[in-house]
Amino acid sequence: MAIRYGFFFDASACTGCKACQMACKDRHDLAAGLLWRRVYEVAGGGWRQEDGIWVPSVVAYNVSLACNHCQNPACALSCPVKAISRRDDGIVLVDAGACIGCRYCEWACPYGALRFDPRTGAVSKCTFCHDDIDAGGRPACVAACPQRALDFGDLAGLEEKHGRVREIVPLPAPGLTDPALVIRPHRDAGRAAAAGAAVANWEEV
Amino acid sequence: MIKKGPTAPAGPAAGERMVRTGCPSHNCGGRCLLRVFVRDGRIVRIETDDRPGDTLADPQLRACVRGRAYRRRQYHPDRLMHPLKRVGGRGEGRFERVSWDEALDRVAAEFKRIKAAYGNEAFYVPYGTGSYNQINGRQTAQRLMNLFGGSLGFYNSYSWAAISAATPTVYGTCVTGNQRQDWLNSRYILMWSWNPAEMRDGTNSEYFLRQARERGARVVCVDPRLTLSAAALADEWVPIRPGTDAAMMTAMAFVMVREDLHDAEFVRTHCVGFDASQMPAGAEGAESYTDYLFGARDGVPKTPEWAEGICGVPRGTIARLAREYATTRPGVLYQGYGMQRRAYGEQVVRAGCVLAALTGNVGLPGGWAGGIALQAPDGGPLWLVFPTGENPVKAAIPSFLWTEAVLRGRTMGPAEGLRGADRLTSDIKCIWAVACNALINQHGNINRTARILADETKVEFLVVQDNFLTPTARFADLVLPACTQFETWGLEDGWKYGDEVLLMPQIVEPPGETKSDYRIAAGIAARLGLEPAYTEGRTERDWVAWALDYYRRTRFPGLPTLDELERSNAGVYSAPVTEPAVAFADFRRDPAGHPLPTPSGRIEIFSKALHDLGRPAEIPAVPKYIQEWESPFGPEAVAYPLAALGPHSLSRVHSTMEGVDWLEEAFPQRLFLNPADAEPRRIRNGDTVKVWNDRGACLVRCRVTPRIMPGVVALPQGAWWTPGADGIDRRGSVNVLTSERWTPLAFGNAQHTIMVQVEKARAD
Numbered sequence: 001m002a003i004r005y006g007f008f009f010d011a012s013a014c015t016g017c018k019a020c021q022m023a024c025k026d027r028h029d030l031a032a033g034l035l036w037r038r039v040y041e042v043a044g045g046g047w048r049q050e051d052g053i054w055v056p057s058v059v060a061y062n063v064s065l066a067c068n069h070c071q072n073p074a075c076a077l078s079c080p081v082k083a084i085s086r087r088d089d090g091i092v093l094v095d096a097g098a099c100i101g102c103r104y105c106e107w108a109c110p111y112g113a114l115r116f117d118p119r120t121g122a123v124s125k126c127t128f129c130h131d132d133i134d135a136g137g138r139p140a141c142v143a144a145c146p147q148r149a150l151d152f153g154d155l156a157g158l159e160e161k162h163g164r165v166r167e168i169v170p171l172p173a174p175g176l177t178d179p180a181l182v183i184r185p186h187r188d189a190g191r192a193a194a195a196g197a198a199v200a201n202w203e204e205v
Numbered sequence: 206m207i208k209k210g211p212t213a214p215a216g217p218a219a220g221e222r223m224v225r226t227g228c229p230s231h232n233c234g235g236r237c238l239l240r241v242f243v244r245d246g247r248i249v250r251i252e253t254d255d256r257p258g259d260t261l262a263d264p265q266l267r268a269c270v271r272g273r274a275y276r277r278r279q280y281h282p283d284r285l286m287h288p289l290k291r292v293g294g295r296g297e298g299r300f301e302r303v304s305w306d307e308a309l310d311r312v313a314a315e316f317k318r319i320k321a322a323y324g325n326e327a328f329y330v331p332y333g334t335g336s337y338n339q340i341n342g343r344q345t346a347q348r349l350m351n352l353f354g355g356s357l358g359f360y361n362s363y364s365w366a367a368i369s370a371a372t373p374t375v376y377g378t379c380v381t382g383n384q385r386q387d388w389l390n391s392r393y394i395l396m397w398s399w400n401p402a403e404m405r406d407g408t409n410s411e412y413f414l415r416q417a418r419e420r421g422a423r424v425v426c427v428d429p430r431l432t433l434s435a436a437a438l439a440d441e442w443v444p445i446r447p448g449t450d451a452a453m454m455t456a457m458a459f460v461m462v463r464e465d466l467h468d469a470e471f472v473r474t475h476c477v478g479f480d481a482s483q484m485p486a487g488a489e490g491a492e493s494y495t496d497y498l499f500g501a502r503d504g505v506p507k508t509p510e511w512a513e514g515i516c517g518v519p520r521g522t523i524a525r526l527a528r529e530y531a532t533t534r535p536g537v538l539y540q541g542y543g544m545q546r547r548a549y550g551e552q553v554v555r556a557g558c559v560l561a562a563l564t565g566n567v568g569l570p571g572g573w574a575g576g577i578a579l580q581a582p583d584g585g586p587l588w589l590v591f592p593t594g595e596n597p598v599k600a601a602i603p604s605f606l607w608t609e610a611v612l613r614g615r616t617m618g619p620a621e622g623l624r625g626a627d628r629l630t631s632d633i634k635c636i637w638a639v640a641c642n643a644l645i646n647q648h649g650n651i652n653r654t655a656r657i658l659a660d661e662t663k664v665e666f667l668v669v670q671d672n673f674l675t676p677t678a679r680f681a682d683l684v685l686p687a688c689t690q691f692e693t694w695g696l697e698d699g700w701k702y703g704d705e706v707l708l709m710p711q712i713v714e715p716p717g718e719t720k721s722d723y724r725i726a727a728g729i730a731a732r733l734g735l736e737p738a739y740t741e742g743r744t745e746r747d748w749v750a751w752a753l754d755y756y757r758r759t760r761f762p763g764l765p766t767l768d769e770l771e772r773s774n775a776g777v778y779s780a781p782v783t784e785p786a787v788a789f790a791d792f793r794r795d796p797a798g799h800p801l802p803t804p805s806g807r808i809e810i811f812s813k814a815l816h817d818l819g820r821p822a823e824i825p826a827v828p829k830y831i832q833e834w835e836s837p838f839g840p841e842a843v844a845y846p847l848a849a850l851g852p853h854s855l856s857r858v859h860s861t862m863e864g865v866d867w868l869e870e871a872f873p874q875r876l877f878l879n880p881a882d883a884e885p886r887r888i889r890n891g892d893t894v895k896v897w898n899d900r901g902a903c904l905v906r907c908r909v910t911p912r913i914m915p916g917v918v919a920l921p922q923g924a925w926w927t928p929g930a931d932g933i934d935r936r937g938s939v940n941v942l943t944s945e946r947w948t949p950l951a952f953g954n955a956q957h958t959i960m961v962q963v964e965k966a967r968a969d
Contacts, residue, residue: 012437013415013437014437015411015433015434015436015437015438016402016433016436016437017269017270017433017855018270018855018871018872019267019268019270019273021270021871022270022273022274022867022871023253023273025273025274025867026251026273026274026276027250027252032866032867032869032870033870035870039871043910043911043912045911046880047879047880047881047915053513053517053518053519054881054915054916055519056431056442056444058431058442058911058912060431060435060436060912061437062433140252143252143253143255144253144268144273145267146268146269146408146409146412147411147415147437148259148412186436187440188436200908200910203873203891204870204871204873
């Protein structure tokens with residue numbers, strides 16, 4: 001059976017240190033302002049005073065996200081010149097030479113994975129470090145994580161090992177695109193929605 | 206269990222070479238392995254440790270965001286490339302390029318002049334950690350100074366002053382920590398003011414905590430901020446008002462003793478000063494610890510109700526944590542360093558150690574004695590072994606009191622921490638600052654320090670050696686451009702923890718006219734007639750070989766030679782930790798046969814030595830909560846109602862790596878404050894705010910977040926002081942707000958004890 005690559009992200013262990021993001025930037029030489037992997041800080045909840053003492057009910061965790069190399073990539077469907085394709089192993093790639101820079105795909109992707117690169121005039125995104133993978137290596141982000149909270153591999157295998165959670169706040173419903181992503185949720189994820197938690201670091205992602 | 210990843214990561218591409226090296230050694234708290242890819246003499250990519258296995262005994266040393274972003278520092282357009290001499294007033298930042306000959310001739314001439322006029326006590330090579338491996342950094346200058354007749358010495362640091370002074374008052378030693386793999390034996394871990402995810406307190410500490418938790422340890426984090434560590438590593442976050450940790454610890458002890466949850470047998474056999482029955486000779490009638498807990502002398506029982514009003518932690522939470530820690534054994538109470546960089550920082554250190562003793566967690570696998578916790582069995586890494594030689598000047602000051610030695614050195618005495626002499630013969634007249642931005646940027650009260658350094662009648666000659674024109678360098682008379690650690694040879698070992706030595710071969714050529722710290726010092730030595738004695742004919746690489754030999758003789762018998770290490774391109778030599786050492790195991794088993802190096806031989810809950818100082822209000826003999834000199838409870842809180850913290854940020858190592866665009870993108874400099882403080886001030890997320898007190902002010906954008914306690918703001922330390930024409934800092938440099946006042950016992954910095962006000966900034 002053909003392999004389909006996916007990412008595993010352990011939100012319960014991620015400290016939000018962004019080593020994954022930085023490894024990606026260095027590996028792919030991305031200028032400041034261009035992020036293929038981003039670490040979203042999710043925060044919410046609040047404080048109440050009880051007998052003059054401030055008591056928190058705060059939720060906080062991180063979501064490290066690159067491209068989820070979806071089975072039904074909304075980006076590719078939106079591209080008027082068919083510059084986005086999906087390999088047999090599931091890796092979704094942008095052909096920068098074919099891209100006309102219309103940026104529809106940026107709007108279409110529910111994960112914010114597509115990023116316009118003003119240096120090339122084309123849209124860009126996570127390549128799954130396919131050159132490294134094809135040579136037997138690992139994606140830069142996975143190899144970087146000091147918490148060993150990222151992994152990659154055949155999606156079916158990842159699901160067998162880690163379950164099938166693909167949706168925690170702030171991610172969209174997975175049915176839209178069928179992302180190749182498995183998440184181990186943080187302890188706060190279950191009450192994030194009720195606490196009104198949302199991305200708290202938009203300026204960083 | 207540890208995953209084993211594929212062992213064949215991508216190697217160098219055609220035309221590239223890959224060098225394994227220790228990450229440039231700044232004072233970050235980690236020591237990590239990099240794989241540096243070079244093409245055409247330029248670093249094109251940086252990856253991290255890929256050694257197969259990645260076991261808990263010998264884990265990969267994976268670099269953090271700062272090491273991964275290092276190319277952007279290495280090739281930053283602001284790198285210093287040439288020697289500069291000052292042409293404007295001190296601190297105006299106006300410089301002119303000069304030749305190396307002119308620069309080094311000037312240094313030598315000034316050294317000779319000042320030595321003749323004032324003697325060697327007038328020289329000072331200050332505390333600075335911007336370059337911190339065997340032959341890069343201030344020790345290269347100290348070696349020359351010692352050959353030149355010496356310079357005023359210093360002791361302690363801006364990191365650990367109170368904790369390194371207070372820990373031995375309890376245990377007689379600073380070697381109070383188990384090897385970290387032992388955390389996996391713990392059932393309960395209290396992370397108190399400890400934030401390894403943002404400061405990196407030893408490479409892999411976060412990873413070991415994760416493993417401990419996955420094995421069932423419950424982890425609780427006490428901190429005013431819901432830090433990255435609190436969110437990711439702990440099961441529960443307990444916010445606490447800054448500067449009140451000793452009160453909460455005291456109330457926890459109260460609960461343990463009142464409810465008979467403490468390990469009474471261990472206290473009876475291993476401690477002194479717990480109650481009236483075990484007071485040391487000569488202090489029989491003094492206040493014991495239980496006297497203090499139950500208010501026998503001061504009439505105030507230290508109940509959770511008492512602590513609640515001080516700490517802002519609910520009384521029920523305090524009592525619950527006391528019960529959890531006392532009954533879920535073995536347990537760790539890890540004391541972070543932030544809470545001891547405060548007004549009475551010694552107290553919180555002693556209070557935490559006492560809780561470890563009361564719960565009987567000392568000398569126990571899975572337990573933890575607390576305090577500074579240098580690693581058993583031998584204190585861990587050697588830090589610096591490069592031979593600086595003996596300093597002929599015996600006088601030494603606390604590192605934080607150098608401005609006092611500039612202003613009034615000749616009147617300083619032991620009461621201000623002077624050691625090795627009763628009086629100084631000179632004020633500081635000449636400063637040679639190497640890899641040191643602690644003169645301006647990292648010292649308390651920048652505006653005051655700037656006035657002191659601007660006065661050319663005080664420090665008559667200031668030479669600064671660095672990679673960038675730092676805020677400190679802007680006050681220099683002469684700026685000498687040092688190369689980075691990728692551009693010369695070096696060697697580092699494992700910071701506080703770590704059982705490894707990392708080789709740092711020269712990877713690329715120094716750009717422009719930059720030179721290594723060692724080569725610069727050798728050039729000055731030549732002009733003082735000291736070059737043969739200084740270099741002993743050795744190159745940088747030769748000194749690395751010398752240091753490797755030293756490590757082989759002391760901690761690492763199997764350490765390969767430099768030639769072997771270079772040939773194998775291993776980058777690191779590590780000693781796997783299969784049976785983690787436990788501090789005080791012998792003492793626990795046999796306290797009479799293996800007494801502690803304290804006066805009593807026991808754990809000193811009551812310290813007779815501190816008692817004899819006769820300053821109970823500031824240095825009590827049992828640990829106490831003392832209201833800080835700037836506090837929400839003092840009159841200063843009317844004008845300045847917010848407690849301000851200067852935490853570490855992952856965007857910098859202290860002030861090193863400032864201005865690296867990838868890091869600024871990841872962790873922008875912001876003032877963090879709670880919505881409860883923002884809303885009444887009509888401050889919205891992202892606004893530029895003014896933060897100020899009597900000492901200074903800065904303008905900085907804010908982040909409104911529930912992840913910080915109401916009444917507390919945080920401005921990450923290390924941002925480079927950037928004053929506008931109005932004197933107001935524009936970068937968010939917290940030290941315009943901090944104070945130069947020092948702690949009573951350690952003479953340490955208390956830079957986190959500050960109160961401020963915040964308002965929405967008017968548009969400029």
